[in-house]
Amino acid sequence: MINTTHKTIIGDSRNLCEINDESIDLVVTSPPYPMIQMWDKSFSSISSKVNDALVRKDGQSAFEAMHHELDKTWNELYRVLKTGSFACINIGDATRTINGRFRLYPNHARIISAFLDIGFDALPVILWRKTTNAPNKFMGSGMLPSGAYVTLEHEYILIFRKGPKRDFSDPLHKNKRMESSFFWEERNKWFSDIWDFKGVIQNLNNRELRNRSAAFPLEMAYRLINMYSLYSDTILDPFAGTGTTSLAAIASGRSSIGVEIDKGFAPVILGQQKKFLDQANDLLHSRISSHNDFVASRSLAKGPLKYLNEPHGFAVMTRQETQIRLYRIAEIIAGGEYETKVKYELAGNLL
């Protein structure tokens, strides 16, 4: 059986002194996006250089000064992450006209370069495709050549590793890895480099709050956590916002720490965690029913699958999936002012 703990720290992630060196197994996060207007105030409030550059209408200096602040958090991530662990950063580029000049501010490239300087290894990225049908999505001179710009309909999920591969040589660790595996058909979808979340679960029903917080889809954090960590690992989000990463950690049987500078988000984060039991268990059931649908259609097309999952009794494609254990949440309780505790039980026979 597993239990997890979810801590919220109201503070500034440029200094993560409350978190020990080499104590975090995975980072999943999305920072405020430099040069996107909705975050100007937030960057200006922590850096006079940002404010001065914006007042001077010096776009390049503002861009660099904003990234200079994010770099401080990236340095802290290197300290708190365990060797062999991953950091997944969701970021979009910005386009903006300043002083009559329209240009791209390539946030993703600037962040990759910062992570490489710190010592992380960069790995292949995921493109999150965000197709829009808005009539004003094309920018510039319309049908007249040479002054129109392609639309920005994607964001990035940048993936980095600290040092060499994680060591799974001791038997306990090896078993936990087998139990935390995902399905063959999930591997095929999750490890493709273009993600499109149309029609998948979102954690906030309130559209206004979603827009104000720039929350990412629950499904994004859920996939990344299952791809890059094991049961009972600790996941850190240094820009927690509404706490989507912590919800995905709860649903995945991992512990989490969320750091958020705006204390107004604390009741949102804790409130969502407290009432998440049904949604998390629904997520597990939809995962199981997708697997059962896959088994049915695959068996019909190619004959019975070769392997049986031991804890739950369903058919699976490969030997690596035979020990997967799926947990449903039994109870979510407050563990302190800024802490939530979760108890799980094995989901039993799922045939």
Ligand SMILES: C[S@@+](CC[C@H](N)C(=O)[O-])C[C@H]1O[C@@H](n2cnc3c(N)ncnc32)[C@H](O)[C@@H]1O
């Ligand atoms: C893009 S939002 C994150 C949204 C989050 N992924 C979600 O799903 O709700 C970035 C968040 O970082 C917070 N933030 C900005 N600077 C910060 C800092 N230095 N330390 C901690 N949080 C910060 C902002 O208040 C904002 O809530």
